[in-house]
Amino acid sequence: MKQKSISLAIKSVLGYLVKKMKVIVYLLVAILALTSSIVSAYDPSPLQDFCVAANETNGLFVNGKLCKDPKLVKAEDFYKHTEPVKPNNPLGVALTQVSVEQLPGLNTMGVSLVRIDYAAKGINPPHTHPRATEILYVLEGVIYAGFVTSAEDGNRLFTKTLYKGDVFIFPFGLLHFNMNVGTTPAASLAIFSSQNPGTTNIPDAVFKSNPQLSTDILAKAFQVDNKVIDELRKN
Structure with a gap:
């Protein structure tokens, strides 16, 4: 009976911890989602030195504009x-x-x-x-x-x-x-x-x-x- 009581107590504690972990995970997901929405409201940071907007019909499309071939960029x-x-x-x-x-x-x-x-x-x-x-x-x-x-x-x-x-x-x-x-x-x-x-x-x-x-x-x-x-x- 004593072992059974200990086992039930352990299960109860584990169940409680699992519920708490779920709450923490949900909070983290919510924070990440909020952070993502805030960041996306601003102009994205470039991942290269520059992306000169071009009028060509094909090329790399970044932030609403096609990028000019870097080798053709001038002052x-x-x-x-x-x-x-x-x-x-x-x-x-x-x-x-x-x-x-x-x-x-x-x-x-x-x-x-x-x-x-x-x-x-x-x-x-x-x-x-x-x-x-x-x-x-x-x-x-x-x-x-x-x-x-x-x-x-x-x-x-x-x-x-x-x-x-x-x-x-x-x-x-x-x-x-x-x-x-x-x-x-x-x-x-x-x-x-x-x-x-x-x-x-x-x-x-x-x-x-x-x-x-x-x-x-x-x-x-x-x-x-x-x-x-x-x-x-x-x-």
Whole structure:
């Protein structure tokens, strides 16, 4: 009887340990799955010196682009010259993009940039970059910049008036803007933590979607009359 009791006790302990091990294994799997999903949200790290994007119809397909034969790569694949652009639109802002489309050597490098030229009082309106953090560097002029935090953080607004040489960060995916508050033209560089940060301009997304968002939905969301939404669409 004593041996039987000891045997049952051992089985009970082993059963308990097995259950605990299963819980630990499930937790490890969950952690690995979460880590994998977080990592996959960012540009993949290159496993070679470079993967210059090519327009050829066959080759090694990496991160959405075909790779140029490394033996054919030259210095020009990593070079681009930009010039100031005079804004010619109602917003008073001109964007000169330098991404993998304009600079093939950026492929798999996880960075890109945009030069922003502002007329006096020109504005880069509220927008988001769903795949990147942004660093704004002021080249000339006086720029008023800011971002809005998520609803979980209370939609707080952070703003700063920036001068030549100043740097400001827009956190990953948050709504932000920048405006020339001076009386002369201004310029800045926007550097992104992705070769393809993506851009969602809030006014365009709300009022110029294809097909259009219902006027009733927008009027209810903004708590205004339908005529106000129609007028905004016209502009």
